[in-house]
Amino acid sequence: MYWDKKAETLSRSSLEKLQIKKLKQTLKRSLRSTFYRKLLKEAGVSFDSIKDVSDIREIPFTTKQDLRNTYPYGMLCVPKEKTIRLHASSGTTGTSTVIFHTPGDIDNWTELLARCIFATGCDSHDVFQNMMTYGMFTGGLGLHYGAEKVGMLVIPASSGNTKRQIKFMRDFGTTVLHITPSYLLHISDVLSKEEKIDPRELNLKAAYIGAEPHSETTRKKLEAIYGFHAYNSYGLSEMNGPGVAFECTFQKDMHIWEDHYIVEVIDPETGKNLPDGQEGELVLTTLSREAMPILRYRTRDLTRICKGNCPCGRTHRRIARIKGRTDDLLIVGGVNVFPSQVEHIIMKIAEVGTNYEIHLQKKGALDHMTVKVELNSKMFSGDIGFLNSIREKIAHALKDEILIRPTVELVAPGTLEPSMGKARRVYDNRKKL
């Protein structure tokens, strides 16, 4: 099922021609901002030299810091009266970044989301409960517009108030959710423990999960609990928000809409482009944005471009599930560890729950990792030997995966619960104060 068959199945050669044409338009448009006028002039980029998509490599990268430095209007390429909305993300450092949209930008974004929704086999017959936060964050409003576009019945529930969310699902027969994976896990606990409702008895058929990196085991676990298909969604506010890349019904990696974005993967250390199939940092260029085009944006997300065609017939290439962020990478005793690797292992162990925390501290000169996991009430056998054997099992499995043997602490269920939004998993106490 395609929303826009022509665009989604465009031949590779036509797609690349379209990319070159739109890239030139984007470059021209970007010159209206003080930031890009200076950047492109200093880099000596001439539009005529762009004959191939790979010629984009002559253009310097744009970083999150550039967005902060030009806050608020330094990258705006249209007069303010042409813009109709802004979205902002608050950085952990306190300075926010802001993205502006014209009516055309909102239309394009909405179109992409309509494509994503159709790609998952959902349409106007579905009842869509949007449990991402509405407001400055793009997760809520982005999908909202797309869902309305395809004619779904939209429940703009936003996040939080779990009991009310469950009531909505039951009263309105919700079929599709948009939600973070950690909130889904939390709700399944509330459903089975407090409400005594089997999550499979709800009318759910699909969930769009995003905004947090998660492992394939987490997805499988959620699908087993709820009996729905969970589709991985990727987006970031700098590139509009959700809808940049999305899984189709084959649930194998995410199609990235290449008529609206140029996708590259680079080595985060050297900045050199990597071939398809190799993992590195995702770099994106907007091809349609009017108010605020962004060139070669370093997303800091780690992924790879997948080789081969998808059986669904879409010609737009796919990116793999996000492995983590370049800034998530932990170096523990000289070994590279992503929190997602720890999660992957923990999710496979039935005796523990779904939440975990990684704590890093110095023991003398050495790094030491402690992993805290919640005991699963249902699996508790009642003796000390059992508890010690689980600890040993987890420590051993982690050692196999990440080459470090952490201390494993078992804690009571519910103590590591994430707040309604994103879960904090890593506590690095090694940094000198």
Next chain:
Amino acid sequence: MAKQLSIFAENKPGSLEKITSILSGKNINLRALTIASSEGFGIFKVLVDNPVEAFDALNKNNIPVQIKDIVAIYIDDKPGGLHKAIRAISKHNINIIDSYGFVVESGKKAIFVFELDKPQEAIKNLKKEKIRILTDSELYSL
């Protein structure tokens, strides 16, 4: 068969208090309590007057809990009393997982509680030795 609860708890202030407050909220009386602890966590073994209700209450509060069969016996509070009981249990290859005792009538009677791998068999053997086993209601209404 008589029952007690094994409850998981972290070794940190407030863990036990959370459990006792849930139980007292349900009007459940604690009869005895022992703690087995390991690094970072422990298990409270709790004898209460209504183990099934206590189990439900803790379970509802998402506290890891198991209900375990136990055998409780009367021992005369004098030398050799306990030895006789333990010999009756262990000569038949029954394992004692855990046990504790308390005195009920000072200088007269003590009660010993055993968690065993084969409780039914143990009961048979204890009866043969004429050791008095507490009935469920006797134990819960101590």
